[in-house]
Amino acid sequence: MKNAEAFSSNDKILTPLKTLQELIRFVIPRGNKEMPIRIILALIFLSLATLVSVYTPFLYGKAVDLVAEGKLVDLNLLWLVIGSYALARLGQVFFDEAKEFVFARVAQRAVRGAALKAFKHMHSLSLTFHLNRQTGGLTRAIDRGAKGIEFLLRFTAFEIVPVIVELFTVGIVLWVTFGFVYAAVTVSTVLVYIVYTIKVTEWRIAIRRKMNIADENASTKAIDSLLNYETVKYFNAEIVEAERFDAAMKLYEDSAVKARASLSIVNIGQGGIIALGLFIIMGMAGEDIASEKMSIGDFVVVNTFLLQLYLPLNFLGFVYREIRQSLLDMGRMFALVDEKPDIIDKQKAYDLNVHSGKIEFKNISFSYGNRKILKDLSFVVNPGHKVAIVGPTGAGKSTISKLIFRFYDPSSGNIYIDDQCLRDVTQSSLRSNIGVVPQDTVMFNDTIKYNISYSKPGSTMIEIENVAKLSSIDKFIADLELGYETVVGERGLKLSGGEKQRVAIARALLKNPKIFIFDEATSALDTKTEKLIEKSLKKLSNKNTTLVIAHRLSTVIDADKIIVLENGKIAEQGTHKELLQKNGLYAEMWMRQQEKSD
Ligand SMILES: Nc1ncnc2c1ncn2[C@@H]1O[C@H](COP(=O)(O)OP(=O)(O)OP(=O)(O)O)[C@@H](O)[C@H]1O
Numbered sequence: 001m002k003n004a005e006a007f008s009s010n011d012k013i014l015t016p017l018k019t020l021q022e023l024i025r026f027v028i029p030r031g032n033k034e035m036p037i038r039i040i041l042a043l044i045f046l047s048l049a050t051l052v053s054v055y056t057p058f059l060y061g062k063a064v065d066l067v068a069e070g071k072l073v074d075l076n077l078l079w080l081v082i083g084s085y086a087l088a089r090l091g092q093v094f095f096d097e098a099k100e101f102v103f104a105r106v107a108q109r110a111v112r113g114a115a116l117k118a119f120k121h122m123h124s125l126s127l128t129f130h131l132n133r134q135t136g137g138l139t140r141a142i143d144r145g146a147k148g149i150e151f152l153l154r155f156t157a158f159e160i161v162p163v164i165v166e167l168f169t170v171g172i173v174l175w176v177t178f179g180f181v182y183a184a185v186t187v188s189t190v191l192v193y194i195v196y197t198i199k200v201t202e203w204r205i206a207i208r209r210k211m212n213i214a215d216e217n218a219s220t221k222a223i224d225s226l227l228n229y230e231t232v233k234y235f236n237a238e239i240v241e242a243e244r245f246d247a248a249m250k251l252y253e254d255s256a257v258k259a260r261a262s263l264s265i266v267n268i269g270q271g272g273i274i275a276l277g278l279f280i281i282m283g284m285a286g287e288d289i290a291s292e293k294m295s296i297g298d299f300v301v302v303n304t305f306l307l308q309l310y311l312p313l314n315f316l317g318f319v320y321r322e323i324r325q326s327l328l329d330m331g332r333m334f335a336l337v338d339e340k341p342d343i344i345d346k347q348k349a350y351d352l353n354v355h356s357g358k359i360e361f362k363n364i365s366f367s368y369g370n371r372k373i374l375k376d377l378s379f380v381v382n383p384g385h386k387v388a389i390v391g392p393t394g395a396g397k398s399t400i401s402k403l404i405f406r407f408y409d410p411s412s413g414n415i416y417i418d419d420q421c422l423r424d425v426t427q428s429s430l431r432s433n434i435g436v437v438p439q440d441t442v443m444f445n446d447t448i449k450y451n452i453s454y455s456k457p458g459s460t461m462i463e464i465e466n467v468a469k470l471s472s473i474d475k476f477i478a479d480l481e482l483g484y485e486t487v488v489g490e491r492g493l494k495l496s497g498g499e500k501q502r503v504a505i506a507r508a509l510l511k512n513p514k515i516f517i518f519d520e521a522t523s524a525l526d527t528k529t530e531k532l533i534e535k536s537l538k539k540l541s542n543k544n545t546t547l548v549i550a551h552r553l554s555t556v557i558d559a560d561k562i563i564v565l566e567n568g569k570i571a572e573q574g575t576h577k578e579l580l581q582k583n584g585l586y587a588e589m590w591m592r593q594q595e596k597s598d
């Protein structure tokens with residue numbers, strides 16, 4: 001199994017530039033008129049907020065000058081100035097919030113669009129892709145990517161852009177009002193602050209990355225361990241599990257402490273830069289007041305500008321780091337969306353048309369990686385027939401059913417259904433025509449009703465009860481307190497193996513396809529129940545083509561043909577009788593099973 005580190009560092013990630021290009025497609029979906037309008041409105045509010053916030057310190061300074069006049073002050077003017085000051089402060093907040101309000105929909109729509117696309121895409125990727133991943137890792141990648149979008153949009157729009165606009169405006173205003181030196185000191189203080197923060201943050205990112213990896217690692221360990229609750233108990237491994245978890249947590253503890261220490265270095269440096277800037281500005285203003293070039297109000301104004309500019313930068317380190325991280329997270333998510341499915345419908349793919357249900361394997365070879373599983377396999381399942389595939393474990397029986405369902409494409413050879421090559425038809429039409437009861441059935445953690453009707457959403461209760469009866473699960477369900485509304489537990493673990501199998505059979509029957517594949521579908525049932533189900537199936541299978549994979553040979557005696565698979569090749573085939581007469585592998589398997597049941 002891959003571990004958490006492998007997931008977070010080996011994954012493909014798009015470059016920041018490509019990531020931003022992808023992002024724009026979600027921010028302004030093609031043909032959407034609302035989002036551009038919202039963006040323009042947000043920009044207007046942003047400009048208004050900036051104008052007001054640049055003007056506010058002047059009102060403040062004016063008020064200070066007026067107050068300094070003491071008894072001589074014109075009270076009407078004072079009230080006017082203070083009133084305007086109060087209004088300006090309110091205006092700042094108002095325009096800021098208005099901007100947030102119109103933009104929120106833009107950001108959230110982009111998040112939703114991208115997350116949905118990623119989610120859909122995950123389902124379109126092949127089984128191979130998913131078998132090589134940890135599902136938790138995938139959902140996390142989507143989750144983080146989506147959060148990254150939100151963060152990036154919100155913080156660029158609301159933190160970075162405003163600060164830059166304001167810095168620029170304040171520089172000009174200071175220059176015009178108090179001269180170049182004041183503007184230069186203020187702007188350079190802030191610039192030094194920004195450069196320092198970014199540089200130090202770069203250094204911190206490496207430290208924090210270690211912390212995050214440790215965190216991810218600890219959480220996968222915990223999830224994996226709890227998912228395997230039963231296995232842990234079987235092997236008395238609680239202590240080992242706790243030790244593994246603790247080792248992961250210790251790594252996290254160490255790196256988290258380091259990360260916190262590095263944050264102090266950032267904060268102290270930032271504080272120093274601002275203190276120095278204030279020292280210079282206040283000193284200059286003090287001198288200018290002494291030589292009567294400046295009023296006390298002006299002194300307040302230059303101070304306020306520096307403080308006002310630096311306040312939002314308080315979070316710059318955090319914002320910078322998060323934006324970088326957001327770019328990475330989004331890059332990873334978009335790269336997942338870029339991942340090409342192994343099995344894609346041909347451009348000219350047509351819908352499979354099943355009229356009789358003949359399946360034909362022509363010279364099929366198949367390997368998982370470089371392990372050859374099927375070797376030049378050819379056979380035909382005639383319409384309406386029941387064909388059984390038997391053979392030793394690991395022979396490739398389930399693989400055959402996966403090839404028919406087109407989870408994989410054969411490395412050579414072709415599979416035909418009613419003379420249509422599977423490579424040429426659409427996957428959805430193929431899958432809608434096949435009902436599979438897989439070897440290991442898992443259920444959704446929902447009701448029995450939901451799980452049965454999964455194959456045909458919206459089916460009526462009568463239909464559901466009917467298939468439940470056919471698969472002999474009706475009595476069991478009737479005995480349950482909640483009946484069809486009983487929740488089956490995660491992966492269906494509250495049901496016994498045989499109950500799960502019967503729910504799975506009911507589910508496949510409800511789909512009512514032309515072709516059935518039963519992969520050890522009744523292996524967990526007692527012989528009596530198995531016979532009952534077989535009887536129901538027989539009624540159906542006169543119309544349907546059925547492929548049965550079984551270990552228990554007694555279930556396939558009546559098959560029209562039995563294919564004995566060994567080492568990826570057909571060792572022998574024929575009816576039960578014929579094969580017994582051949583006295584080969586099948587006869588041997590049969591004898592052995594007879595002995596056992598005696
Ligand atoms: N996704 C996979 N990746 C790599 N190897 C696989 C994969 N799935 C199956 N195999 C291997 O392919 C071989 C055939 O598997 P398959 O499931 O088809 O066997 P089977 O005949 O159904 O066996 P059983 O009777 O035990 O169900 C096995 O050796 C198995 O380890």
Ligand SMILES: [Mg+2]
Nearest residue numbers: 397398399439
């Ligand atoms: Mg199998």
